[in-house]
Amino acid sequence: MSTQLTVEQKMTKTNKKDPLTLWYVFLVILLALGAVALAARVNGGLGTTNLTSSMPWGAWVSFYIYFVGMSAGAFLLSSLIHVFDMKHLRKVGRDATLVAIISMILALCFILLDLGRMDRFWHALWYGNITSVLAYEVRFYGIYIVLLLTELYFSLRHDLILQAKGDGLKAKIARLLKLGSKDATEEGRQKDWWMLKVLGGIGIPIAIFGVHGGTGLLFAVVKAQPYWNTALFPVIFVVSALVSGTALVTVIYIIRNWATGELVEQSLVKSLAGWMILFLVVDVGLQVFEILVGLYGLEHQEIATLFTIFTSRFSWSYWGVQLVIGVLIPILLYIISRTRNSTKGMLVAAIAVVIGILGVRFNIVIPALTVPVLPGLPTGYYFPTLVEWGTSLGVMGLGLLIYTVSARYLPMDTKANDIT
Amino acid sequence: MKKLTRRELLRNNFISTAHAAEKDETSKEPKWAMVIDLAKCIGCDTCTVACKSENRTPPGVTYNVVLTEEKGNYPNVKATHVPRPCMQCDRPPCAQVCPVKATYKMTNGITAIDYDRCIGCRYCIVACPYGARYFDFGGTYEQEMLAYDEVQAPEYGTQRGKRGSKNSPTSVTRKCHFCYHRLLRDEEPACVEVCLGDARYFGDLSNPNSIVSKLAKSPRAFYLKEEMGTHPRVIYLK
Numbered sequence: 001m002s003t004q005l006t007v008e009q010k011m012t013k014t015n016k017k018d019p020l021t022l023w024y025v026f027l028v029i030l031l032a033l034g035a036v037a038l039a040a041r042v043n044g045g046l047g048t049t050n051l052t053s054s055m056p057w058g059a060w061v062s063f064y065i066y067f068v069g070m071s072a073g074a075f076l077l078s079s080l081i082h083v084f085d086m087k088h089l090r091k092v093g094r095d096a097t098l099v100a101i102i103s104m105i106l107a108l109c110f111i112l113l114d115l116g117r118m119d120r121f122w123h124a125l126w127y128g129n130i131t132s133v134l135a136y137e138v139r140f141y142g143i144y145i146v147l148l149l150t151e152l153y154f155s156l157r158h159d160l161i162l163q164a165k166g167d168g169l170k171a172k173i174a175r176l177l178k179l180g181s182k183d184a185t186e187e188g189r190q191k192d193w194w195m196l197k198v199l200g201g202i203g204i205p206i207a208i209f210g211v212h213g214g215t216g217l218l219f220a221v222v223k224a225q226p227y228w229n230t231a232l233f234p235v236i237f238v239v240s241a242l243v244s245g246t247a248l249v250t251v252i253y254i255i256r257n258w259a260t261g262e263l264v265e266q267s268l269v270k271s272l273a274g275w276m277i278l279f280l281v282v283d284v285g286l287q288v289f290e291i292l293v294g295l296y297g298l299e300h301q302e303i304a305t306l307f308t309i310f311t312s313r314f315s316w317s318y319w320g321v322q323l324v325i326g327v328l329i330p331i332l333l334y335i336i337s338r339t340r341n342s343t344k345g346m347l348v349a350a351i352a353v354v355i356g357i358l359g360v361r362f363n364i365v366i367p368a369l370t371v372p373v374l375p376g377l378p379t380g381y382y383f384p385t386l387v388e389w390g391t392s393l394g395v396m397g398l399g400l401l402i403y404t405v406s407a408r409y410l411p412m413d414t415k416a417n418d419i420t
Numbered sequence: 421m422k423k424l425t426r427r428e429l430l431r432n433n434f435i436s437t438a439h440a441a442e443k444d445e446t447s448k449e450p451k452w453a454m455v456i457d458l459a460k461c462i463g464c465d466t467c468t469v470a471c472k473s474e475n476r477t478p479p480g481v482t483y484n485v486v487l488t489e490e491k492g493n494y495p496n497v498k499a500t501h502v503p504r505p506c507m508q509c510d511r512p513p514c515a516q517v518c519p520v521k522a523t524y525k526m527t528n529g530i531t532a533i534d535y536d537r538c539i540g541c542r543y544c545i546v547a548c549p550y551g552a553r554y555f556d557f558g559g560t561y562e563q564e565m566l567a568y569d570e571v572q573a574p575e576y577g578t579q580r581g582k583r584g585s586k587n588s589p590t591s592v593t594r595k596c597h598f599c600y601h602r603l604l605r606d607e608e609p610a611c612v613e614v615c616l617g618d619a620r621y622f623g624d625l626s627n628p629n630s631i632v633s634k635l636a637k638s639p640r641a642f643y644l645k646e647e648m649g650t651h652p653r654v655i656y657l658k
């Protein structure tokens with residue numbers, strides 16, 4: 001296993017310090033950075049960003065769709081596991097659900113940051129508009145988070161009851177979170193699994209059509225931006241969500257088990273990576289269709305958008321991040337049998353995909369908006385400011401912190417004998 | 421003129437009869453429209469300046485712009501000027517996508533923004549095929565223009581006090597509204613009033629005898645991006 005871990009193990013043995021101390025220091029730095037940037041953002045409004053009226057959406061919106069995608073992807077993975085009884089993948093079910101919840105919280109943080117009037121965020125729920133996709137989305141996000149939390153509860157319930165016995169912080173937290181449930185029998189657990197199946201069954205269409213397909217639809221209905229305005233667009237959103245969600249769950253599963261010194265199941269990693277690569281290939285195929293239809297259409301604005309993606313000074317984010325890191329490297333790593341059969345190899349592949357999809361999200365939002373909608377209007381130019389980067393790092397730090405704390409105090413590990 | 425409260429404004433907007441009764445010259449409420457004769461436009465940008473001064477728009481917010489496009493190579497160059505206010509579309513994509521109905525169609529044909537409801541998500545800016553919507557980033561001309569912050573334009577007939585006060589339309593989306601506050605006192609929009617070449621006409625499109633109705637039937641008449649299906653209330657003459 002990694003040398004890092006052996007060093008950590010030595011550290012624990014010699015001075016009994018929490019091996020995660022360094023990690024917590026890192027998270028605190030991220031959060032402090034985020035807090036400073038947030039203060040600047042609240043004080044200065046959107047003037048602290050590099051957004052303009054011709055480039056109205058930028059990094060925050062990109063991160064928002066990135067994390068909505070992560071969430072929907074991770075949730076779909078967990079639901080597929082529950083609904084279709086993919087028993088060999090059940091071990092990552094809880095991780096997937098937790099990742100889905102945290103990603104969704106981050107997505108909402110990003111979209112809150114992006115609102116010109118953060119103080120009016122409640123308007124989005126209080127008022128509505130039957131023709132606005134965004135109005136439906138906001139409500140779907142709410143339903144979805146409740147569903148996710150319920151699902152996490154039922155997947156943890158049995159182990160929470162077991163953990164509640166005894167003293168210490170972990171037991172106290174478990175007593176609080178088990179919500180008074182006492183049924184630790186095998187039948188109770190079977191009932192939980194049935195519940196998970198039902199919740200997953202309800203959740204799959206919500207996640208596909210509501211949460212992530214809907215987020216894609218948000219872009220697809222905008223006729224003013226021909227690059228987004230295709231029916232395939234929401235479909236690509238969902239597929240790329242599956243790609244990034246599966247990748248993130250793989251990363252989290254491997255790293256968490258390394259950090260806790262548990263065994264990483266090689267067959268499980270390989271199976272997850274297989275799904276990830278399958279989704280990735282479908283995703284790339286659909287994107288090729290999308291680009292070809294756009295080019296053949298000879299529509300000025302659409303072609304200008306595609307050329308912005310391919311040839312602008314930020315085209316490295318397409319060729320480098322999106323294609324080389326996000327597609328080429330993971331597929332190569334999966335093809336070569338030595339890396340395919342190594343946990344480290346697949347970890348690198350999964351991390352590459354997680355980074356690559358970030359490129360995908362930025363390239364969805366920004367290039368389309370840099371092209372003026374009428375000849376004579378200014379061409380957009382956008383690169384995020386320090387405030388935008390800082391708040392983004394802070395929000396991601398928040399997510400990592402929530403995950404670390406949850407993974408520490410919740411029974412995230414499904415014991416092998418759980419698998420029936 | 422009588423100061424309108426927000427409630428009265430909304431009532432006027434939503435209940436056409438109430439508005440018509442107030443106007444009481446005609447039983448029918450006017451449906452405003454603008455005609456811009458491109459053959460008469462000289463590209464002087466006076467409309468842009470008048471609009472900025474009438475609506476006291478901050479830096480980066482220009483309800484009206486004149487888009488100039490040069491075609492051909494020297495010596496065969498031709499420049500076309502297309503003034504672009506908000507099209508006040510009858511099927512506005514902005515109102516379609518607004519999650520809180522902060523932007524909506526008034527019965528008089530104007531597409532309005534409720535500055536007190538807008539959450540600043542900028543979805544409408546993205547959705548507008550004409551780039552007619554601007555986000556107010558909170559900028560000011562105070563450094564260049566004495567007392568710029570002292571008063572804001574009474575857009576939609578609402579007094580909004582000093583710039584930077586609680587009521588200023590900052591961090592929300594703004595756009596042209598055919599100078600609705602001027603229409604309320606029977607004045608035409610500022611850009612129409614100042615146009616040097618008399619290229620702009622303004623009037624009631626529901627009245628078949630109005631000049632805009634007649635010009636709209638001209639064979640020279642066309643709309644910007646007609647294929648968008650937005651049914652603009654700004655009609656151009658070739």
